[in-house]
Amino acid sequence: MAVILLEKTGLVAGTLVQRYKRFLADVQLADGSVVTAHCTNTGSMRTCWEAGDRVLLERAANPDRKLEFTWLAVARGDGWLGVETGMPNRVVAEAARRDALPGLAGLRDVRTEVKYGSERSRIDVLASDADGRSVFIEVKNTTLKEGSWGLFPDAVTERGTKHLRELQAMVREGHRAAIALFVHRGDVDRFDAAREIDPLYAAELDRAAEAGVLVLPLAVRLVTSPENGDLWRLGWELTGLLPWVRRG
Structure with missing residues (x-):
């Protein structure tokens, strides 16, 4: 639950x-x-x-x-x-700390914003698994919708493509790696790369999956409720993984 x-x-x-x-x-x-x-x-x-x-x-x-x-x-x-782009990283890190991240069980020693790779990046979430292997998790806020699909990216992202290359490099070095597509809306039921918007990113995502990078399209539910007076409360849940269904 x-x-x-x-x-x-x-x-x-x-x-x-x-x-x-x-x-x-x-x-x-x-x-x-x-x-x-x-x-x-x-x-x-x-x-x-x-x-x-x-x-x-x-x-x-x-x-x-x-x-x-x-x-x-x-x-x-x-x-x-x-809308707030800082929340996906925080929610994924908290899920990892609670061992509640869909598709990645048994994480521990969770850290955030750790420098890594040959292209001078920072990994959003770095953890260890039960076997002591490092697990590199890159988080992408995913809000674009077409039909029943949640899509990423909504514009060409050279930086995102670079992150996929670095995750593949971590897998080649013997670590584990995952790309967490944080589908930040509840009105879609499947995920794919936005292939028409950024075909290079889409091709790199396919290569990353083939190379052993876990692709985790996270189903996100935002829960709202009124508080005292006119104020409101907003919470973030991860309800599972959306299916990755390639369009076209």
Whole structure:
């Protein structure tokens, strides 16, 4: 049974007016005022929002920050979609610590943001398995939707392709490696690479799987509930793995 791995409380609800300049989103609050929130997702965010959508904002802990709010989630269809790009790494690391990461059981000694590889990268999550082998886990926030598919990436990503090469190098050295596609929305039921958007990434993902890199399309559920007054609570669950179904 899935459990909430991480949770945010004291969130402010509003209605999205617009997202612009990659980093900014205007949101109308319940009292009619409009605030500008920070958007951490700098990608295209295609299929992720429309004006009039319900959103949840987190108030900044630092009162001196230029933008008071950060945009965390948006209601899409019958569920919610995660916007804050730092959460996937945190949720996957917490799942690994609890031995609750779908597709990778028995992890321990979990660390994050560890330097590795010949291309000067940092691995999102580094752990050990029951046999003492290192397990390198790269996490990718996955929000693009087409039909019933969750797709990654939503734009050409040379950096993402480089990460796949490095994971393959770790496997050749005798370690274990995984790419965790954090499907940050609940309205899809399968995963594939966005082959039309970035065919090089898609081909590298296929090669990585053949080389022994685990491909883990994580099914994510965002759980919301009201708190006292007008505030909200938001939690993240991992409910299993989506099937990897190649399109076309």
